[in-house]
Amino acid sequence: MNPSATASWNEVRAAFQKIWGYEDFRPPQGEIIQSLLAKKDALIIMPTGGGKSICFQLPALLQQGLTLVVSPLVALMENQVQELRERRIPAALLHSELPSDKRRITLQALERQQLRLLYLSPETLLSKPVWERLCQPELVINGLILDEAHCLTQWGDTFRPAYRRLGAVRPALLKSKPLGTNIALAAFTATADPLAQTQIREILQLQEPAVFRINPYRSNINPSIRIVWTPRGRKQQFLKFLSDKAQQTGLVYVRTRRDSEELAKWLLELGYVTAAYHAGLGAEERRDIEAQWLSGKMPFVICTCAFGMGINKSDVRWVVHFHPPLLISEYVQEIGRAGRDRKPAQALMLISEPTGWLDPQDKQRQKFFEENLQQQQLDAQQVLKKLPRTGEVNAVAREFRDGAIALSLLHSTGQLKWLDPFHYSIVPGAKTKSVTQLHATKQMNQYLTTRDCRWRFLLSAFGFEEEIKNWRCGHCDNCCRK
Known part of the structure; x- marks a missing residue:
């Protein structure tokens, strides 16, 4: 590889080995790091657990100035910043739950240019106190990273509208900076189908981005779907699944906060050690549940999609979707939290019988x-x-x-x-485009009812058609049935 303008490639590898302790990069980490050091835009699609964070954290450390990391969840920001601080990397975070004294300290560090990485939500990025400081001409900003970029397409239309405005951030920042300033923009995600990739590029206004795509297939994760006929039957199927997993680590995904609390309460009454985890909990309570789960004191957590992004535990042996998620991208993200140690892991989804008469x-x-x-x-x-x-x-x-x-x-x-x-x-007289989330829910329904190989369906959905011709995984429920 050619040396970057900031550091020779030997210096890049030396910094990587010193800070993270790994011998060498996994493909395509090195290529992504080189691209960001060259200040090029990029779209990176790498499976959960593939080492995405290092790809933007290392370039941030090897350049002068600040890298902004736009991240969707407080828990995700807290985990990444804590890890960076443990490695003595000047990183901080800003979010709405931060106490005023900590917020003030971070804003002062930002003004004094003492930070290399600043994590914030889209809403915090666009808040007046933060935006005014970022627009100071003397503040050097070398990169803008959108972490978990699938959230832009999942949440940007109807749940987190600030995501839709992120494409206007770079041009606005550049207007406040000295002439010739270059701010690289990169979007990282584990899951984006061809339509989502196009949307991310268009919304963020990526300029001739380098695109890195690795398919999400994991040979050690065995997906299966079971039909349940009543609400009681759903619980019984889940208990049956749990019966031989007393010493194993797992995750249970549900749709809503209320679902997580009700299911956790029922399981606690049966004597299981677990807890409900959702975005409505305070930071301290979330931290406590994460710590118990990571240490093995709590074998599994009943959680919404708020749990898991950025939380790395290698020995998760199973993931259960107690309710089916609405989007395939969510599903692949969540089952990807299992089996990071490359040992076999189960991914079970429980779904209502097709008519909806008995369990609607x-x-x-x-x-x-x-x-x-x-x-x-x-x-x-x-x-x-x-x-x-x-x-x-x-x-x-x-x-x-x-x-x-x-x-x-x-x-x-x-x-x-x-x-x-x-x-x-x-835009006067614009022809309206259709909102893509309705298409995404239909895709999920097709996955639930397909008799084809589950992994083949998922890879096709994410645009890896060429890689799956005449191919089947051999270990999903449909393949095993055949």
Whole structure:
């Protein structure tokens, strides 16, 4: 490899060995690091546990200035920053739950240019106190990283509308910096199908990005689906699954906070050591549950999608989806938390019987999601009729209920563009695009009912058609049945 402008490749490897203790990079870590050191944009799709974080953390340390890491969850930020600080790397985080004294210390360190990595959510990045400091001309910013970039397509339209404005961040920052400043932009994720990849590139305005794609197949993870006929039957199937796993580490995924609390309460009454984990818990409580699970004191956790991103435990032997997730990308992310030690691991999903007559829960959850999405689209079109041609995001959010979500949906349908992260312009006469999440839920339904190899279906869904011609995994439930 050619030396970068910042450091020779020998220096890059020496820093990697000294800080992380590994002998050499796994493919394609070295190529990704070289690309970021050369200040090129990149889109990186690597399986969960593939060492994505090192790919942007190491370039941040080898360059002068600050790298911003936009991350979706507080727990994920806390875990990564704690690991970096243990390695004596100048890193910090900012989020809404941070006590005011810690927030003040971090903002001071930012102003004094004492940080190499700053983790923050999209909402915190675009908050006034943070944005004003980032726009100071003397503050050197060398990179903008979007971690867990699938969240942009999963949540950006209707749940976390600030994600939709991230493409306007780099141009706005560059206007405040000296002429000739270059800020590299890279998006990292474990799961993005071809449509999601296109969306990420377009929304972030990536410029001729280097693209690194590794398929998510894991030969040691054995996916299976079981039909349950009643709510009681779902619980019984789960208990049957648990019966021979007393000493094994696992994760149980449910759809909502309420589901996690109710299931955890029931299992605790039966004598199991577990806990409910969701985004509504305080930071200290989340940390305590994570610590108990990581240490083995708590064999499994009942969790929503808030658990797992950035939490690395190698010996997870099983993952159960007590309810099916809405999106395949979520599913692959979550089963990918099992078997990182490359030993066999089970991935079981429990689903309601197809008619929904005896157990309508799964159908009701999906119907609620789809109806809610359609209603939000209708609401956005009503808001559009009342909007001035150009305007300010916060003003719309104050005037209209779910105004920020309406703007996000209008951006996703091509009816609106961002002038900067805080101001929009209506696109007159734009042909509306369809919102892609409805397509994604149909894809999940197809996965639940397919008789084809499960892994073959997943690889095809993520665009790895060439790699799976005349191929089957041989270890999913469908392959084993055949």
